[in-house]
Amino acid sequence: MKKVIKLLIIDDDDFVSASLSDYLINKGFGVRTASNGKDGIMSFEREQPSLVLLDQKLPDMEGVDVCQKILAINPNAKIIFITAYATVQYAVEAMQAGASHYLSKPFELDELSITIDMALKNVQMEGKLRVQDYEREKDRREKKLIGSSEVINRIKEQIELAAGSEATVLLTGETGVGKNVVAIAIHDLQAKRETYLTINCSAIPENLMEAEYFGHEKGVFTGAETRREGIFELSDGGTLVLDEIGDIPMHLQSKLLTALEDKTIRRIGSGRVIPVDVRVIATTNENLEEAIREKRFRQDLYYRLAVLNIHIPPLRDHPEDISEISDYFVKRFCRRPVKIPDSHIRKMMKYPWPGNVRELRNVIERAALLLQGDEIRPADLLLQDSLSSPLEKSSQKTMNIREIIPLEEVKKRHILSALRACSGNKSLTARSLGVSLSTLKRKLREMNIT
Ligand SMILES: Nc1ncnc2c1ncn2[C@@H]1O[C@H](COP(=O)(O)OP(=O)(O)OP(=O)(O)O)[C@@H](O)[C@H]1O
Ligand SMILES: [Mg+2]
CATH class of the missing domain: 3.40.50.300 (P-loop containing nucleotide triphosphate hydrolases)
Structure with missing residues (x-):
């Protein structure tokens, strides 16, 4: 669904206004007109057009002042000045007031069209930059x-x-x-x-x-x-x-x-x-x-x-896809034919994959980095072994009384190392710790971890 681009024409010459407006409506723009500065500014407020065609001399105001008022409302507005009195000095004034382009009467409609396209390219680029913040x-x-x-x-x-x-x-x-x-x-x-x-x-x-x-x-x-x-x-x-x-x-x-x-x-x-x-x-x-x-x-x-x-069920519920997904990532990360032996695939099919396909992807990416030759070795596939074993090891050790760490501190350290293990991904960390994301976030706040 294409968005209609809105234009505003501010000109007191009804004939100019009407002919420009016909031409631009035909080109598919949404056009509004105003015949003096005050109405023009009000119309701009209300409609928020992407672009304004502004006459230099209006009955109630100077074009330059209208331009400044419009830019105060929206500094990203694109303004094309139209003038019958082409002087260098006026052009400079218009540009200083923030106009993006300048046309002197009489001009060809083609010329207008090109100028509008140029001004809009800027609008689109600015819009795109914002959109990219989100889109990646x-x-x-x-x-x-x-x-x-x-x-x-x-x-x-x-x-x-x-x-x-x-x-x-x-x-x-x-x-x-x-x-x-x-x-x-x-x-x-x-x-x-x-x-x-x-x-x-x-x-x-x-x-x-x-x-x-x-x-x-x-x-x-x-x-x-x-x-x-x-x-x-x-x-x-x-x-x-x-x-x-x-x-x-x-x-x-x-x-x-x-x-x-x-x-x-x-x-x-x-x-x-x-x-x-x-x-x-x-x-x-x-x-x-x-x-x-x-x-x-x-x-x-x-x-x-x-x-x-x-x-979408977890990966452990459809292990039969592991082979195909692994091949896909191997192709992507190795960029040459590399085989994963069946015995590894079988091992991977038994692994619970708490981080699901993302974890599988990371495992393959790391293996691709470590790769020597044209076959992935078992040692390259670093699956996190049973999560309980480090805990078992530490609880079996007899502690000296001075070594005892306060429980809250243990929690804090544990959360921090979990975060590190999950490369800072909070969702994955929460999951691996067996708490909800909001619980993890609350704990981080309570412990002043940012
Ligand atoms: N079926 C699949 N085929 C190929 N790649 C996949 C598949 N499922 C997930 N991935 C890959 O796994 C990674 C994680 O996927 P995605 O970001 O969509 O997960 P998510 O469910 O949105 O996770 P989160 O809840 O953490 O945001 C991405 O790199 C994605 O490309
Ligand atoms: Mg997601």
Whole structure:
């Protein structure tokens, strides 16, 4: 779904205004006009066009002043000056006021069209930069759902089903099972949806979260120097993945519910309701039913999200895929033919894989680094052996009274080394420690670990 680009023409010459407007509407732009500075600024406030064509001389104001007022509302606005009196001095003034381009009358419509294209390229580039903060395009391209077990085939069927509808999807499953891979697969099957953005609900400080979701107007809180669009607006016409939805704070849950139900949002500090067409996919490795019982998650939001629930089982439930997935990663990381002996595959099929496919991927990546020759040796496949053995070793040792460490300190050290072992991945750490992600986060806060 292509977004209509909005333009605003501010010119007191009705003939110029009407002919430009006809030409631009024909090119597919959404056009508004205003015939004086004051109306122009008001229209800009209301419509927030991407681009403004601004006459140099208006009945009530100088074009340069209008330009400055518009940029004060939105510093990213692109303004093309149009003038009948082409003087170098005026051009300099216009550029100093922040105009991005300058056209002197009379001009050819082709010339206008090229200038608009140039100005919009800038808008798109700025927008893209923000989008990339979330998107990490590169990660996406290398993701593909591998496997041919019954488990994976069933998920592929559910992906097709989801792609055929516009309903909200909830993806559940342990860490590393491929929830984000599935989200991408759903998106890729929906050709009409362009952008694919992900926002991690646990990675954003709670006080900034609402602004990140829904955007804010200029000056509504300290730090809000400019108006900023939230991720819902940025993904208009596309897919939005809300990662780790279980971590979204209560007060935002009701706002999210409204956004999903009404398909509209409201920026902080604005009464204006903005329609958004977004396909929402939420993921979680938490048990949301438990979170509902503990009153940490709204039941109505859960029902709203889980219109379609795709549960992805852990890797240990479909070990028959391990061989195919390993081959896939070996090909990717070794870039030459390398064999994994059957005996290793059998060993891997018995391993419980607490970090699921992500852990398998990491094991293969490390093996690829250690690789000598064209066969992966057992020593290269470093599977974490039974998690209980280091504990057993330490508890068998007789302790000297001075060696006794306070229990809280032991906990802290244990959590820290678990975090290190999981390369800082909190979801995986929580899972390996057998606690929920929110419990882990609470402990980290209590222990002042950042
Ligand atoms: N079936 C699969 N085929 C190929 N790669 C997979 C598969 N499942 C997962 N992966 C890979 O495993 C890694 C983890 O996958 P992903 O990020 O989708 O997991 P997740 O379920 O979202 O985990 P988390 O809950 O920690 O966010 C990625 O590198 C992904 O490409
Ligand atoms: Mg994920």
